[in-house]
Amino acid sequence: MENIDTVALQSQAIQFGIQLVLAAVIFIVGSWIAKMITGVVRRAMEKREVEETVSKFVSNIVHAILLALVIVVMLSEVGVQTASLVAMMGAAGLAVGLALQGSLSNFASGVLLVMFRPMRVGDYVDCGGASGSVEAITMFSTQLVTPDNKIITIPNASVMSGAITNYSAKSERRVDLLVGVSYDADLAEVKKILADVVAADERVLKDHDVTIAVKELADSSVNLVMRSWVKSDDYWPTFFSMTENVKVSLDAAGISIPFPQMDLHIEKAA
Template identity: 40%
Template sequence: MDYSLDLKTLDLIKQQLIDLAFQVGPKIVLGLIIFFIGKYLIGMANKIMRRAFDRSEVDPSLATFLLSFSRVVLWVLLLISIATTMGVQMTSFIAILGAAGLAVGLALQGSLSNFAGGVLILLFKPFKVGDTVEAQGTTGEVESIDILYTKIKNFDNKLVTLPNGILANNLIVNYSQKSTRRVDMKVGIAYGTDIKKVRKIILGILAKDERIHHEPVAVVLFNNFGESSLDLIIRCWTDTANLWPVYWENMEAIKEALEKNQISIPFPQREVHHLYPEEKK
């Protein structure tokens, strides 16, 4: 059997290739033009957005996320435009994207929840890098806020990584957001002690500390009849950064002042009485 191609067949194939080139060629050229123009415009758009964020002093974490997200959206739109130019049916293309998105969404449910939580944290700013927060049983300084996770450094220098989805949907205590904090101290004195005298001594100590604010005024209040002591609560206000130094130093100063004035600071104790029948005495 002769498998050789005759000239007529070769001419037919050649003509079909030429026709195909005339049909597809312009679309390919147009697609390449759209690609390079779109790439240039995406770069320009990102530069404009970056400058706008710099002028408006947007949080760096939020700016980085928004730039990355907008770049992805613009590239998707560019690819859709190129596919449309090449003659791809949009209904089929959208169906493929939808199916792929559904599969990815089911596989990455936890990550998508963290992603959404990161967006909420960056937008509403319940805390920022450098703040001291308490969340999910962890207290420490926020070291970084990523789009999926937040890293908190404990006071003993352990790094805790928490998913943003959990943070965005649970209680967060921010100790740094307010410029002033109330210092609460508790002191127990022996029963029979003159409370007014003790109050005067303690307020005199607090008045010497320049870090303590005059408004609201510091107070010493009788709080409770304890098992072994009369319990007093001391409240004063200071700058957030001075909270713990004010607490530690004044607690020590109060102890020394009470001892100097011979005011007893009791410790828990219990009296035991033995009762015997009359014939066993």
């Protein structure tokens, strides 16, 4: 009887030893595979020029998840009941996810911003209800600098939840001016004056069409639209100077630019 028990114990010990060896092999090989997959993920993000902080953070998360799976498989090999362990890990992950729901949303939005790049540092944009030049895109927020040098910090989730207007994405922009003149003005002369203003500005791209046309017959003026193309960096200087030149040129030609007026009629009581 003792010999049978000894043989059984030896058999169990040998089997347990084999399981330990297999578990060690699983851990070593699994760790190597996890490291390899993490490296692939990191190189893929580096090729897309993802911000280094984000790429490292995502790579660490991927490596931690894969390593946790390897540990679960290893423990299962040595006979440990992993069902309850997996359930506990899932419950803990759910609790952490609910507690950090806002932060995780901002982080996920930050990853999308960096990966798809609807805007870059230095671009002038409208996003999240604010306007300014992008100073930084971090994991959780985006910083804008306004023209009067104020810094606006916007949560990334707010940036991604609405429309993003990027004024710097294209190298060229169209300058649109609306010019109102009196109904008594000679439209042919007005168009010639506006065309001369456009032609005199060296910043206007000559290989693009210029549009000068009547847009609407308003209550107190005839409104003409004046459209030309410039480099994006020249947009505001051209807009300001062209607006001034239109006013000066129309004044020199004796063409009035009407403004809203109100006539009051006072009747004397009998």
